[in-house]
Amino acid sequence: MRCACAAETGQAALDWNDNTEPDLQHYNVYRKSSPTGTYSKINAAPVTQSSYVDAGLAGGTYYYVVTAVDTAGNESPQSNEVSIAIDASGPAFSSITASPSVAKVGASISITFTVSETLTANPSVTVNGHAAAFQSKSGSNYTYSYTVATSDADGPATILISGTDTLGNAGSGSSVTALNVDKQAPASSVSGPAGVTQTTALAVAWTSSDVPVNAYASGIQSVKVYWNRNGGAYSLLGTYPAGTNGVVFDASAHGGDGAYGFYSAATDNAGNAEAAPGAADVITTVDTTPPTFSSVAADPSVAAQGGSVSITFTASETLAANPTVTVNSHAANYQSKSGNAYTYSYTVQASDADGAATIQLNGADPAGLAGSLSNTTALRVDNTGAPAFSAIAAVPAQAKAAAAVTLTFTASEALTANPTVTVNGRAATYQSKSGNAYTYAYAIQTADAEGPATIHISGSDSMGLTGVADNTTALTVDKTAPAFSAVAATPPKSPVGAAVAVTFTASETLAAQPVVTVNGRPASFQSVTDRNFTYSYTIVAQDPEGDATIAISGSDPAGNNGAASNTTALDVDKPPAAPTGLTVIQQIP
Structure with missing residues (x-):
């Protein structure tokens, strides 16, 4: 008997010479997965043709033999052994590059890579989940193009490649090093001048940085510095190349005394420009009058121990720093300011005496001139506190x-x-x-x-x-009764005397173990894991032939009762009745 094999994706096609004996009934096919292994029959039904397809095979080498079976049930010796190697390996992608390797939004990127074997079609290429476009191929080398999108994150981009070989095996490759996206604008801030000076020559200084995002930054190209006076419109002072960090501003040429605000905006080498801030980075004023404080208020005006109080007041001018605020000599905490209107918070202490509290305000303007105010009418302390x-x-x-x-x-x-x-x-x-x-x-x-x-x-x-x-x-x-699902019996078809494992799942935690019966007879609890129960039952002679009734009932901690009945999980299989009426119909001499 002859055997020949042909390999397709995940299957082996077997063929052998026809057995021409008149009493041939069928063939059996046997397989093993190693040269020294044991053959196992793989055909569930008799094979009546002289060919067989073994499908659903994983990658590896398989060995086959075939036998013939006649009508009397006699099985022939094994045929010659054949083997086949199944290819289940997908294609690999390597040498993934991007040019340029660093790009901002809108930049066009050329992506190249090499595939390990012939593909059925051009592979799929994505960058951060966005499709790249095929451009060309030369042998196993491919070129795709991609335009950096607004939705691409800063830093390393993820390039994913996937394709299928001629046997239908899928493969993929990826790179997070070939391409870096830089969408992040640089940061800068004017750090001087600070305070007040009587000279008109103000030394304006700034710092700038291009902070790496996901380990990449393209670096500072230039910094623009802007100024205004007394809150007016901003004007460009100058554009300064990277490495420059200061310039002298002549206030006498720009209006003389007043409050001067300065801010900066940097641009990186990728062309990303820093947005203008909502307010000046620094303000310098000329001032000879000490600040004053007014409109002191507390909300609530009466507070108990542990109560949170919001203290508001207004300064007469811009201050060099947030003023110091105390209540009965205990520090209050700065919260916010709008113009020269301040908000502080204070939590009433156990040591605060009942009665009028002393709110003390102290602050200085940029010239270093100090102002203060003591208030004893805005807040009254009640240490009793609200009940808890x-x-x-x-x-x-x-x-x-x-x-x-x-x-x-x-x-x-x-x-x-x-x-x-x-x-x-x-x-x-x-x-x-x-x-x-x-x-x-x-x-x-x-x-x-x-x-x-x-x-x-x-x-x-x-x-x-x-x-x-x-x-x-x-x-x-809890108004919902527990439910029971996934009722199963192992084995599902059992004779008298057989031990059956009954398993099921409860929809919630139960107050106690549920009651389980099979055909009205109790099953025995075995175990439970995360609401998955196992009970045991032994088939008895009283159990009728056919579908058994599995009944389950139980209660949750709230007292809701649930029940389930199943007639499909277990089949009682009794042996057939013994033949009767056996007689001798003819005596043979």
């Missing part, structure tokens, strides 16, 4: 529809009246209190949404300060 609520709990913590829930919590101080308590915006009912510990009752409503419930508590103390607390962790509403 803690130890918020619900029993049960998980509740179903119509369930009665007991809510408990503790107030930090005595209240003027029982606090208001709501659950999901609906009122809970006061039950009792012991000291500052309260108990309320609530029944889960149909309108309560499934999931964490919001418990809101509010109450006031004798000073009229109101405290509130919101809790979303103490109580969870």
Whole structure:
């Protein structure tokens, strides 16, 4: 018997000489994956033709033999052995380059690479997920083009190449080093002059940098410096090449005394230009009058210990730095300014005495002239503080529809009246209190949404300060019964006496192990992992032939009961009945 093989993508086509014996019934095909391995029959049904295709093969070498089987079930010796090597390796891409290797938005890039074998079509090439366009190929060398897009990120670009060889094997290659994108504008700032001088020659200095983004920066090309006077329109002072970091500005030639603002804008070697800032980098003024402070206010005007107070005031002129603000000698914190209007914040301290607080303001203008103000009318301290609520709990913590829930919590101080308590915006009912510990009752409503419930508590103390607390962790509403899915039996078809593993998945954590029966008889719990249960059952003689009924029931922690019945997972297979009525119909001498 002869065997011949042909290889296609992932399959082996076998052919052999026809067996012409009249009692031939079929052929069997055997395969192994190593020269010393054991042959295994691979045809699920009898092979009636003298050919066979073994499909779905991974890469590697396979060995085959064929046998013939006659109508009496006799199987011939094995045929000659043949082998075949399956190619499952995709093409490789190498020597990936980009020219230029550094580019900004709108630049045209030429991408070249080499493929390891012949492809069925031009490969797909993307840069940062955007398609590149085929240009040409010479042998195994390809050229594509790409235009840098606004959406391309700064730094190394990801070039991805994919293609398919003539056997249908897919391959890919990538590079994150061939091309760098520079979209980032450089940064610069005028760092001088600072303060006030009486001379008209102002030494304007600046710094600039092209900070690397994803390890790349093209470097500074030039810096433009702009100036204005007393908040007027800005004018270009000059454009200065990289390496220049200062120039003398003659104020007498640009209006004399006043407040001069300066800012800079740098350009890098890729052509990216820094945008103008929203305000001057630095302002220099000539000033002989000390600053004053007015319009001092505190919000709220009465605050308790721990309370946050916003302090606002206005300075008469631009200051050299944010002024120092204290409340009863404790530092307040700068928050913001708009023009010469300042906002500070302060948290009332335990050591702050009840009554009028002293707000002290101190600041200096750019000339170094100091001004100050002391205010004792804007803020009054009340150290009692608003009540707080803690130890918020619900029993049960998980509740179903119509369930009665007991809510408990503790107030930090005595209240003027029982606090208001709501659950999901609906009122809970006061039950009792012991000291500052309260108990309320609530029944889960149909309108309560499934999931964490919001418990809101509010109450006031004798000073009229109101405290509130919101809790979303103490109580969870669960109105959904557990469900059981993925019911399976192993083995799915079993005779009497066979041990069957019944597995299924619960939709949520259960309060206890579910009850499982097979044809009304209990199965035994074996294990559970992450709501995946395994039970065991042994087929008994009382189990009827055919589909068995697997029944599952269980409850979740909220008391919702769920059940499932399955008649497809397990088939009871009993042996056929013994033949009856056997007689001798003729005696043979």
